[in-house]
Amino acid sequence: MLWYFDYVEPVFRPPSEARSLILQATIGCSQNGCTFCGMYKMKRFHCRPVEDLVAEMRSIPLPHRAQIQRVFLADGDALVYPQDGLLQILDALAEHFPALTRVACYASPNSLTTKTVDQLRQLRAKKLRILYFGLESGDDATLELINKKFTAARMLELCRLAQQAGMKLSVTAILGLAGTERSAEHAAATADWINALSPEYFSLLTMFRRHNDIHFERINQLSNGQVLEEALAIVRRLNPQRTILRSNHVSNSLNLAGSYPKDRQRLIAQAEVALEQARRSPEWFELVPEYEETHY
Template sequence: MLHYSGTVYRPPSEAHSLIIQVTVGCSHNKCAFCNMYKDKKFSITPREQVLEDLRWARAQYPRVERFFLADGDALILPTDRLLEILGDIRALFPECTRVSTYASPKSILGKTPEDLSALHKAGLDFAYLGLETGNEALLQKINKGVTVAQQIEAGQKLKAAGLALSVTAISGLAGSNGDWQAHAMDTAKALNAMGPDFIALLTLRIYTGTPMADWVASGELVTPTPMELIREAKLLLEHIDCPGAVFRSNHASNYLVLAGNLNQDRDRLIAECEEALRGEAPLRKFVELGR
């Protein structure tokens, strides 16, 4: 069977992908809002184990078209190691149509344009990058470990190398008592500069044991109400200019489901926010912000 260490995470769109754990944990693992990968220390999976997993999967499954390279930042691996893994996937699974991974800005910036182009040519097709916010002060507060300019540069590097790019932002990250307007507008500005293929707007969740949970407990951060979150999403959409990007706010954390293609559906998405703010659209009732 496949070797998995600790809890394994993947994006919702990778639900039908075969997950191969080429690294364990997250190379940064210090973000104030995140409780993922706290059950393990970052390490690199030995190549022999990765190859064993791939061979086991080949013997079990007649067809595997999509792979997701876990854990939190597979791109931190040396380029040669990644090229070996991609080569193994293509050799064992010629039917493969897509290989994707999470990618941290630091790991992207640690690769040369030639590295990223080589990885794309070898079969790395898709990367997920967590922007979270385009506001400099807020990005530093949540301890993302990079500047907004570095986030933008990372996204642009992936795009220039030919990879499809999905970027996430977190609604409510500034709290209702923070500068949510700056968070929304600056995030839109950063997204515009990155030019992603996909934009996922998530909703802030508060997890026990994180610095952000301490901020909520002390009153430093007040979690937004559903209407405040929708107001913020509307402001972000009013400032987004990402032609061709697929926009989704349909994660389990979201109160209002929004889905469309930018920029053509932007006015409709804004109108749906306005309808919800007037109380004329149903909101998800099962979502809770904290736990």
């Protein structure tokens, strides 16, 4: 991550934006009510003025600017930035970074409701090319439990509009999110949702602790083995048209990587082997994963 500015911490970005310049167009998240997510709970949501962002771009020494090819607009759902301002930010990025190839940001369902297909097309024409979208689950009961505030069907509709506008989508879902109570429904509905959309990228994370005790009080946590069972249930049902699957987040015990439809059987076999191995270590199988992010 290229570090030029005094960020309002903490700053998050997807693993694939590790080499991007991070520009904090917004602070916090416009939804900020999902019970499982403690990423922006300490921040009051607001959009930063365009002039401040342009001043930050200008503060980067000229020779460095020529090296910057990718920009990630933080924080939690920068797509919510009002359209005129967002177009000005993208114009300023093109002006100040001559080698710019692509701009990306997180997009909550709420932020997608603020843009029409034509507006998304305008943004795409100015190099905003990829949106990172948190589905979390395709199961409506689980979405209600976590207070995502949107049904799976509505999120599918919104993501289809983004696809119509030519945006690439990178979608995340969370293993263990629904607890033991709805693990089977969560796995089946999540795979079905991904099959219906075929986003460019699909990533699986595993539920971990980070300012989200309220969520853990509402579920019976999955053990290590049950997380693998859930992952297997998802990959057995997953069959999208053109999607790259990655599950390389630090919270995952099983790393899966492949392209659909080509690698479908290999991914199922890999998850089956991982589960068989886990069954041979009953102590680990029964253990509840303890991963926690505590650095802020």
